Amino acid sequence: MRTAIFPGSFDPVTLGHVDLICRAACLADRLIVGLLVNPDKQGYFSLEERQAMIARALPNLSNVSVLPFEGLLADFARAQGASLLVRGVRGAQDLQYEMDMAWANARLCDGLETILLPARPQLASISSSLVRQIARFGGDLSAFVPASAVDEITRRFYNGDNTATTGGSSHVKK
Numbered sequence: 001m002r003t004a005i006f007p008g009s010f011d012p013v014t015l016g017h018v019d020l021i022c023r024a025a026c027l028a029d030r031l032i033v034g035l036l037v038n039p040d041k042q043g044y045f046s047l048e049e050r051q052a053m054i055a056r057a058l059p060n061l062s063n064v065s066v067l068p069f070e071g072l073l074a075d076f077a078r079a080q081g082a083s084l085l086v087r088g089v090r091g092a093q094d095l096q097y098e099m100d101m102a103w104a105n106a107r108l109c110d111g112l113e114t115i116l117l118p119a120r121p122q123l124a125s126i127s128s129s130l131v132r133q134i135a136r137f138g139g140d141l142s143a144f145v146p147a148s149a150v151d152e153i154t155r156r157f158y159n160g161d162n163t164a165t166t167g168g169s170s171h172v173k174k
């Protein structure tokens with residue numbers, strides 16, 4: 001039984017993430033979407049909000065679950081019995097960082113392999129930070145994030161009068 005982890009911050013989840021999760025689900029018997037809990041850095045969305053947004057966005061995939069993790073990804077992988085990490089690469093700008101992470105994780109957890117999946121060309125320019133920028137000014141998010149997340153993300157960032165908010169809840173980073 002092969003367990004893989006697709007880790008990330010998902011702040012918020014994008015259509016690029018959803019596509020990669022669906023593709024990664026075919027590569028393992030069990031896929032865990034690992035949601036980073038960073039105690040030093042408050043997210044724009046709480047852990048619960050990010051977890052619910054991902055779960056709502058995914059089609060019915062029986063072998064996929066969404067689990068939070070804190071600390072080292074390699075330790076989380078070991079605790080979950082995972083032998084595979086899956087990450088997306090949107091272009092050359094991502095590659096060196098992803099290779100560095102892959103080698104570090106392999107050193108921290110013996111036998112932990114990383115597969116890098118190329119983003120689909122039509123999704124390769126999407127990032128969570130781009131989504132946040134568009135949302136701040138009330139732009140149409142439907143080509144960037146799952147339909148089930150559009151309203152929640154827009155409400156978090158947009159005042160409705162073309163002025164940006166920093167985000168809508170108490171845990172939001174400034």
Ligand code: PNS
Nearest residue numbers: 007008009010036071072073101104105
């Ligand atoms: O979506 P992101 O922000 O690009 O995801 C980055 C993530 C969560 C995969 C990475 O920051 C991570 O693994 N953090 C956990 C801490 C850790 O293990 N760092 C060392 C990796 S070499």
